[in-house]
Amino acid sequence: xxxxxxxxxxxxxxxxxxxxxxxxxxEARYLxxxxxxxxxxxxxxxxxxxxxxxxxxxxxxxxxRVPVVPYGGGTGLVGGQVMVEGPLPLVISMERMRxxxxxxxxxxxxxxxxxxxxxxxxxxxxxAGRLFPLSLASEGSAQVGxxxxxxxxxxxxxxxxxxxxxxxxxxxxxxxxxxxxxxxxLRKDNTGYDLxxxxxxxxxxxxxxxxxxxxxxxxxxxxxxxxxxxKSPQAALAILSLARDRLGEGISAFELIxxxxxxxxxxxxPQLRQPFAAPPEWSVLVExxxxxxxxxxxxxxxxxxxxxxxxxxxDGVIAQSEAQRQELWTVREQIPEANRLVGSVVSHDISVPxxxxxxxxxxxxxxxxxxxxxxINCFGHLGDGNLHYNVFPAVGRRRxxxxxxxGEVQQVVHDLVHEMSGSISAEHGVGRMxxxxxxxxxxxxxxxxxxxxxxxxxxxxxxxxxxxLKA
Amino acid sequence: xxxxxxxxxxxxxxxxxxxxxxxxxxEARYLxxxxxxxxxxxxxxxxxxxxxxxxxxxxxxxxxRVPVVPYGGGTGLVGGQVMVEGPLPLVISMERMRxxxxxxxxxxxxxxxxxxxxxxxxxxxxxAGRLFPLSLASEGSAQVGxxxxxxxxxxxxxxxxxxxxxxxxxxxxxxxxxxxxxxxxLRKDNTGYDLxxxxxxxxxxxxxxxxxxxxxxxxxxxxxxxxxxxKSPQAALAILSLARDRLGEGISAFELIxxxxxxxxxxxxPQLRQPFAAPPEWSVLVExxxxxxxxxxxxxxxxxxxxxxxxxxxDGVIAQSEAQRQELWTVREQIPEANRLVGSVVSHDISVPxxxxxxxxxxxxxxxxxxxxxxINCFGHLGDGNLHYNVFPAVGRRRxxxxxxxGEVQQVVHDLVHEMSGSISAEHGVGRMxxxxxxxxxxxxxxxxxxxxxxxxxxxxxxxxxxxLKA
Numbered sequence: 009x010x011x012x013x014x015x016x017x018x019x020x021x022x023x024x025x026x027x028x029x030x031x032x033x034x035e036a037r038y039l040x041x042x043x044x045x046x047x048x049x050x051x052x053x054x055x056x057x058x059x060x061x062x063x064x065x066x067x068x069x070x071x072x073r074v075p076v077v078p079y080g081g082g083t084g085l086v087g088g089q090v091m092v093e094g095p096l097p098l099v100i101s102m103e104r105m106r107x108x109x110x111x112x113x114x115x116x117x118x119x120x121x122x123x124x125x126x127x128x129x130x131x132x133x134x135x136a137g138r139l140f141p142l143s144l145a146s147e148g149s150a151q152v153g154x155x156x157x158x159x160x161x162x163x164x165x166x167x168x169x170x171x172x173x174x175x176x177x178x179x180x181x182x183x184x185x186x187x188x189x190x191x192x193x194l195r196k197d198n199t200g201y202d203l204x205x206x207x208x209x210x211x212x213x214x215x216x217x218x219x220x221x222x223x224x225x226x227x228x229x230x231x232x233x234x235x236x237x238x239k240s241p242q243a244a245l246a247i248l249s250l251a252r253d254r255l256g257e258g259i260s261a262f263e264l265i266x267x268x269x270x271x272x273x274x275x276x277x278p279q280l281r282q283p284f285a286a287p288p289e290w291s292v293l294v295e296x297x298x299x300x301x302x303x304x305x306x307x308x309x310x311x312x313x314x315x316x317x318x319x320x321x322x323d324g325v326i327a328q329s330e331a332q333r334q335e336l337w338t339v340r341e342q343i344p345e346a347n348r349l350v351g352s353v354v355s356h357d358i359s360v361p362x363x364x365x366x367x368x369x370x371x372x373x374x375x376x377x378x379x380x381x382x383x384i385n386c387f388g389h390l391g392d393g394n395l396h397y398n399v400f401p402a403v404g405r406r407r408x409x410x411x412x413x414x415g416e417v418q419q420v421v422h423d424l425v426h427e428m429s430g431s432i433s434a435e436h437g438v439g440r441m442x443x444x445x446x447x448x449x450x451x452x453x454x455x456x457x458x459x460x461x462x463x464x465x466x467x468x469x470x471x472x473x474x475x476x477l478k479a
Numbered sequence: 480x481x482x483x484x485x486x487x488x489x490x491x492x493x494x495x496x497x498x499x500x501x502x503x504x505x506e507a508r509y510l511x512x513x514x515x516x517x518x519x520x521x522x523x524x525x526x527x528x529x530x531x532x533x534x535x536x537x538x539x540x541x542x543x544r545v546p547v548v549p550y551g552g553g554t555g556l557v558g559g560q561v562m563v564e565g566p567l568p569l570v571i572s573m574e575r576m577r578x579x580x581x582x583x584x585x586x587x588x589x590x591x592x593x594x595x596x597x598x599x600x601x602x603x604x605x606x607a608g609r610l611f612p613l614s615l616a617s618e619g620s621a622q623v624g625x626x627x628x629x630x631x632x633x634x635x636x637x638x639x640x641x642x643x644x645x646x647x648x649x650x651x652x653x654x655x656x657x658x659x660x661x662x663x664x665l666r667k668d669n670t671g672y673d674l675x676x677x678x679x680x681x682x683x684x685x686x687x688x689x690x691x692x693x694x695x696x697x698x699x700x701x702x703x704x705x706x707x708x709x710k711s712p713q714a715a716l717a718i719l720s721l722a723r724d725r726l727g728e729g730i731s732a733f734e735l736i737x738x739x740x741x742x743x744x745x746x747x748x749p750q751l752r753q754p755f756a757a758p759p760e761w762s763v764l765v766e767x768x769x770x771x772x773x774x775x776x777x778x779x780x781x782x783x784x785x786x787x788x789x790x791x792x793x794d795g796v797i798a799q800s801e802a803q804r805q806e807l808w809t810v811r812e813q814i815p816e817a818n819r820l821v822g823s824v825v826s827h828d829i830s831v832p833x834x835x836x837x838x839x840x841x842x843x844x845x846x847x848x849x850x851x852x853x854x855i856n857c858f859g860h861l862g863d864g865n866l867h868y869n870v871f872p873a874v875g876r877r878r879x880x881x882x883x884x885x886g887e888v889q890q891v892v893h894d895l896v897h898e899m900s901g902s903i904s905a906e907h908g909v910g911r912m913x914x915x916x917x918x919x920x921x922x923x924x925x926x927x928x929x930x931x932x933x934x935x936x937x938x939x940x941x942x943x944x945x946x947x948l949k950a
Contacts (some may be wrong), residue, residue, distance in 0.1 A: 114720055115833040137724075159669050164757070170667065173644055188924040193832040195863040196632050196641065197902035198680055199909055199917050201929045202948055205643070205676030209669055226727045249585055253608075256697045256770045257728055299727045302772055361664040362586040392666040393586075409773075431668035438670055446670050453659040456674045457936060464935035465928060476671055 011075050011473065013096035014051025018072050020052075025064050028056050038079055038099055039092050040406070043355075046089025046440065050077065050099045057104045059179060059187055059218040066216065067472075069098055075473050076100060078212035080154025081429075083146035085357070086439025088158065088211045088475045097473075098130055102153050105218060108132045115337065116224040117176060117193045122153025123215050129222065138224035141168035141260075145344055153217045159209035161435030163261045163340075166391035167297070168225060170435070172208045177221040180207055183466040191221050206461070211437050214465045227373050228260070228297030228419025229417030232304025233333040234326040235265070236312060237288040240364040243320035244292045250318075251294065251311055258307075261295040268400075269385045272346035273339065280342060281335060283325040292390065294341045343387055347398055351384065352419050353410040358399040360430035366394060368428055372397060375420045379413060394434040394450040397421060422449065438476045447478065480544050482944065484566040485522025487653035489543050493525070496535050501525050509550055509570055513824075516910065519561025521548065521570045523791025529576045530650060530658055530689040537687065537941075540569055546944045547571060549683035551625025552596065554617035556828070557910025559629065559682045559946045568944075574625050576689060579603045587695040588647060588664045593624025593688050600693065609695035612639035613729075616815050624688045630680035632906030634732045634811075637862035638768070639696060641906070643679045649690040651678055653685075654937040656791060662692050668783050677932070682908050683943040685936045699731070699768030703775025704804040705797040706736070708759040713837040714791035715763045715861055720791075722765065722782055729778075732766035733862035734811050740856045743817035744810065751813060752806060754796045763861065764811050814858055818869055822851065824881040827892045828866040836864060836874075839899055843868060846891045850884060852876075865905040868892060893920065909947045918949065 012018075022031055032053045039048035051074075056062045069076045075097035079089050091097045102123035109119040113136040120129050126147040133140035140154060144162030154160075156178070157333045160171045168174065178191030190204060207215050238244045244264060251259050270287035271282055284291075294311075296304040308326045315321035327333040347355075369386055376382055381402035388396040399417050401407050411418075422432045425448045433442050446457065455477075462477055463468070473479045483489075495501055503524045510519035519780030522545075527533045539879070540547045546568035551562050562568045573594035580590040584607040591600050597618040600776045604611035613626060615633030625631075637644065661675060678686050693870055709715045715735060722730050741758035755762075765782075767775040779797045786792035798804040818826075833838045840857055847853055852873040859867040870888050872878050879886075893903045897920045904913050918926065926948075933940070933948055944950045 112832070112834060114716065116723075159673075161667050161669075165667060169644070172673065173640070182928065184922060186924040186927070188928070189922050190901070190925060193900070194830045194902050194905070195833075196830045196860070196865045196905040198630050198632075198635060198906055199902055199921060200680075200925065201685075201902050201932055202630075202676045202680055203925050203928055206932075207671045209671075209673055214672075226723045228727055229725075229855070245585065252587075252697045254700075254771050256768075258698055258770050297727075299729050299769070299773065300725050301778070302770065307772070346895065359665045359667045361583070361588070362666075363583060389667070392563065394667045415810070429664070431663070431665050431670055432668050434665070434667040435669055442670070450670060451660050453653060453657040454661060454674050456657070457653065457659070457674055458808070460935040461672055461932060462675075464931040 009451055010073060010389065011095045011470065012073050014074055017073055018068065019052055022065065022068050026061055030056055030061055037100065039090055041087055043085055046087040046090045046092050047093060049096055049233065050274060051096030054103060055101050055104045059181065060147045062100065062181045062216055062218055063185045063187050064096065064388050065100055066181050066183060069242045069470050070183055070185060070468055073468050073470060076470050077472055078216045078441060080157065081146065081149045083150045084154065084158060084439060086441040088437055088439030091474060094473065094479065100216065102151060109219065111136045112193065113138055113420045115193055118222045118224060119191060120152050121149060121219045124152050126150045126152055126155055129446050132190060133224050137227065139227045140190055140222060140224055142171055142174055143221045146207065153221060154274065156208050156217050156220055157210065157212050158437040161389065161394065163178060163263065163389065164391060166262055167260045172205055174223050175204065175208060175220050176223055178204050178207055178217055179219040180215040180217045183471050185464060196289055206359065211439060211475050213462060213476050228389040229300035230298050230304050232296045232308050232327065233336050234324055235283050235291050235325035235336055236294060237284065237291045237380055238313060238321055239319060240366065241290060243367050244290060245362065245365065246320045248317045248391055250314055254311060255296060255307060258296050258298045259294065259295040259391065261293065263293040264290045264387055264390035265293060265340060266386050268383055269343040269346065269387050271341060272350050272385060276346045276349035277342055280338065282339060283336060284323065288323065345386060350400055351407045352398045352400050353407050354399050354414045356418065356431055357423050357434050357436040358397055358425045358432060359392065359394040359434035360425060362393040364428050365390065366422065372421055372424050373434045375424060376417060379417060379420065439476055443474065443476060443478045481544060481939065482566045483544050485545055485569055489539065489545055490523055492614065493536065493539050497532055501527055503533055505570065509572065510561055512558055512579060513554060515554060517558040517563050519563060520567055522567030524572060526572050526575045531698045532653065533571065533652045533659050533687055533689055534656045536569065536571055537652050537654060539833060540941050541654055541656060541939055544939050544941060545569055548943055549687045551559045551622040551628065552617065552620045552622045555625065555629060555910060557912040559908055561911030562945060563911065565950065571687065573622060576850045580690065582607045584609055584760050586664055586860065589693045589695055590624050590662060590690060591693060592690045594623060595623050597621045597623055597626055604695050608698065610698045611693060611903055612696055613642055613645055613802055616812060627679050627688050627691055628681065628885035629908040632860065634734065634860065636860060637733055638728055639732045643676055644796065645690050645694045646675065646679060647694055649675050649678055649688055650690040651686040651688045654942050664692050680741065682910060682946050684933060684947050685942065700771035701769050701775050701778050702804065703767045703784065704807050705765050705779045705795055705796065706754050706762050706807055707765065707786065707792045708755065708762045708794035709792055711837065712761060712791060712840050715761060716833065716836065717784045717791045718763065719862060721785055725782065726767060726778060729767050729769045730862065731768040732764065734764040735858055735861035736762045736764060736811060737857050738816040740817065740858050743821050743856060744813060747817045748813055749771050751809065753810060754807060755794065759794065764807060798897040818856060821871055822878045823869045823871050823876050825870050825885045827889065827890050828905050828907040829868055829892065829896045829903060830863065830905035831896060831899045833864040835899050839895065841893055843892055847888060850888060850891065874875065877910060911945055914945065914947060914949045
């Protein structure tokens with residue numbers, strides 16, 4: 009691919025077409041990413057205010073064959089937002105396109121620009137008496153454009169689906185600079201190929217999403233939250249099955265918690281109140297969101313009773329107030345922060361078929377034990393088959409001690425995931441971190457189709473080079 | 480596109496690679512379609528039994544540049560299953576690949592081959608205590624491969640989504656003959672572009688789906704069905720809003736029925752029992768599927784009470800038994816049959832943003848009245864914004880009398896849909912019938928992207944030429 013660095017001529021050409029303030033010097037924070045694994049580089053930044061400006065930017069970059077890195081909230085965990093080598097790119101940050109353009113409560117639709125912060129979109133939906141169910145740890149800074157580009161998951165996928173399922177239509181600029189006016193508010197539209205679904209999850213390599221029509225849901229009339237101590241991951245799945253039989257789609261979240269995560273919380277965030285005096289080996293956080301007329305606390309109590317009878321549950325706490333609900337959620341939500349403070353050797357964002365989870369946990373533990381002395385915090389979105397399988401130094405050792413083992417540990421985990429028909433990137437995406445991995449583990453026919461699609465839509469390869477597909 | 484007719488050499492080459500019985504003489508029924516608008520042609524048929532045989536067929540066709548028409552249950556309404564002109568194609572019917580390969584009740588997943596009849600898939604799910612919610616009039620003969628290729632909709636989209644949302648993974652053969660092993664049972668897998676979503680709804684123009692991992696749901700503990708007489712379509716939407724506020728996702732179907740449909744039923748199927756002595760101008764069929772502990776009949780009674788108070792509902796029938804539920808559904812489900820018996824001048828499968836529906840109905844009626852004397856049966860999936868807007872001869876006239884007006888009526892309806900940001904094919908797809916229409920109404924940037932994708936994945940253009948994109 010023959011790409012060129014941003015240069016003075018390129019910048020001057022853009023300046024002539026764009027209002028003052030769109031082009032900026034590159035600030036260091038746009039070249040960092042949360043895990044500190046990648047350090048980006050850039051020739052110039054743009055902060056467009058309109059879709060037309062994005063179009064001008066891409067058209068110029070395409071003609072000059074200048075690489076372009078689309079930048080959202082910067083919260084991605086796989087290096088998709090920073091280009092670490094090659095010609096100096098144009099970084100386009102969407103932060104000034106953050107309007108909620110319209111809310112249609114009767115249609116359960118909200119139209120937001122790509123730069124809108126996820127929490128602001130949630131709030132706008134709430135204000136209209138509706139729920140935008142996408143919810144994840146970084147929602148206070150992540151932007152919906154980035155959420156869509158990475159097909160974000162989070163804690164409510166079990167009930168509401170991934171970002172792709174929450175989007176009805178897109179407005180996007182293709183690498184040519186052409187604007188696709190696809191902001192459909194329709195639930196049903198079978199007039200051709202699913203370009204929407206293709207751009208979602210493409211991590212900015214096929215086009216830049218500038219706005220989206222998002223699907224809202226009714227706000228459940230009543231919510232209830234509990235943490236059950238379970239005998240094993242297998243028992244947790246049995247409880248999920250029981251809960252589904254009783255409550256249908258009423259289960260909004262079903263999150264696995266391991267003792268290790270609670271111990272990390274005690275170590276690093278001792279002020280945080282925990283539900284059990286002694287951290288249980290395995291527990292699950294269950295969230296219900298139910299229609300009017302049903303009492304979620306009573307349902308949780310019934311569920312617990314049945315699970316206890318069956319020997320699946322050993323103990324439990326059911327929130328009796330909104331404050332207690334928040335307290336239980338805080339435990340779950342602070343686990344990633346505790347992980348960060350402890351410092352992992354390597355983290356994995358994997359999924360396997362739901363029924364294979366217990367076996368995966370056993371086998372992965374065995375294989376890692378063969379490599380050395382580690383602590384494992386395995387937690388996450390059990391209801392989706394999605395685990396964050398994070399590996400930490402043994403007590404008294406530092407992550408630096410394991411630097412040479414990182415790759416080995418990761419390969420052991422990913423090999424096992426692959427053997428068990430799982431995914432090595434369940435929700436975080438490929439970015440630059442896993443571009444090699446999908447070549448290793450991905451279906452070759454699909455990869456060839458992906459390359460053909462990339463070539464077809466971005467023949468000069470200007471968009472986010474090196475992300476998803478190796479350059 | 481330089482494509483070649485099937486010839487003796489092509490057939491002999493395939494016979495050498497395939498077991499006896501795969502290649503067949505073409506039977507007339509594979510060249511027909513339900514509306515009798517298109518008459519297909521073919522050089523030879525294949526009834527493969529394995530994915531590998533499909534691969535052999537496509538590889539040979541790709542080398543010989545022979546067009547291929549994938550054939551499912553033959554129930555498509557837009558001519559996607561018949562090639563009416565050009566070189567004689569190979570028709571591949573999937574009917575012998577009809578196994579339900581596996582059911583994973585705990586995972587809510589079922590893996591079926593493309594030729595499995597939709598009703599058989601529903602039954603297999605039911606047997607495992609689960610629901611496969613895709614449901615449509617032709618489910619007794621439609622095949623899941625065709626349902627996926629057309630991204631089928633039906634009566635439960637409101638709650639469960641279109642076919643695309645009901646599919647986790649695919650096995651498919653690409654035009655090259657390469658087999659994509661993508662039968663993922665994962666809820667979350669962000670390892671690259673959404674090839675699954677792209678093949679779904681591509682109407683067999685990008686690949687042939689051979690098997691699918693389908694998403695199952697819990698069976699609602701209790702169901703309830705009612706028909707409410709409503710003051711207007713606007714009142715129907717108000718009731719939908721009320722119902723959503725009270726029952727969340729518990730509403731499985733919300734179907735609009737017009738007086739004209741009930742009158743057609745009286746005319747053509749007089750033995751069928753109707754819920755009201757005099758057919759009401761507008762009514763809605765409401766179906767609830769609720770978790771245990773709630774009584775759907777009581778919920779429907781409460782909803783009716785509130786809707787009556789507010790002046791939205793005028794009368795109502797709530798089914799008091801399973802037999803009555805079936806009776807109400809039969810009314811809704813027999814409307815297409817009554818339509819067929821009366822014989823439409825032209826049918827439309829359109830969607831507009833939900834809140835625009837009342838205005839659409841008024842304006843479309845006005846515009847058609849200007850063209851002449853017609854009867855209009857406007858009914859369908861109101862909850863999805865999807866109406867079947869079918870136009871019939873006035874009393875005492877025949878459809879043949881209007882032959883010259885068909886195009887005009889259709890254009891008036893489609894123009895209005897387009898003005899109102901709707902879709903001219905909400906659920907039936909493009910096929911050959913609407914390939915011109917999407918060129919007229921479609922976003923040109925999206926169309927160009929679709930053409931680029933088609934060229935990238937099927938460079939010789941062998942797959943279902945003329946469907947979706949004009950040849």
